[in-house]
Amino acid sequence: MDEVEARRRFATSTVARLATVDASGRPTLVPICFALEGEVIYSAVDDKPKTTTQLARLANVHVRPDVAVLADHYGEDWTALWWVRARGLGRELDDEAERQRAIELLRAKYPQYAQHALDGPVLAIDVSAWRGWSATPPA
């Protein structure tokens, strides 16, 4: 799967999993909702309720900005399996204009966010590489 197709499948996914590394070098991961604009993935720390887990991912990114994000399709038909992985650098948004834009994108993608204030931190990931795999080559 080429980078264009990989990015397209990632963009239209509703959930992804974010892997970060803590200060001691151990990986952790959480599911995220996200919006993609250009080569930036945005994800709000909005949880439901907020937990220390939410803060852990931000703490990790501050110490070790290298992250990976995975979107995939799983189902009983293994000929339809695929996954796409983004690699990049994470940063917590401190620019208010970019933060507002990120929240706008997230609200546009997820009607569920109508019930959420989205007043917490927003994580941005500047993607440096897309990689995709599919069991069946794209047509």
Next chain:
Amino acid sequence: MDEVEARRRFATSTVARLATVDASGRPTLVPICFALEGEVIYSAVDDKPKTTTQLARLANVHVRPDVAVLADHYGEDWTALWWVRARGLGRELDDEAERQRAIELLRAKYPQYAQHALDGPVLAIDVSAWRGWSATPPA
């Protein structure tokens, strides 16, 4: 969610995502099929076709055995969201009896493996901690 419930939900999931860390300290992740027995997660490197990605996860585990594995439920109803994360140490199976047992467990869980030789490496993860989160507390 307590550890017993977390482990139960993980065990009955059909797909999970594995995060490992490479020699330079960067995280990576891939979806995995797996079987759980006791506190050991087994996953076969069987892919379809085999790729360098498959070998990367083993190389990572040899250098940095700390891994994390996530199973989750995502859907439009955000009150039903949950995830479970296992932390542990990864190792490539070199004991033939354990390898055969792992393959037996995988074949029992996934009828799709009837079409696969499962003659490649098997990754084991000795779980040291389960952690779960759910949007709605389990009844």
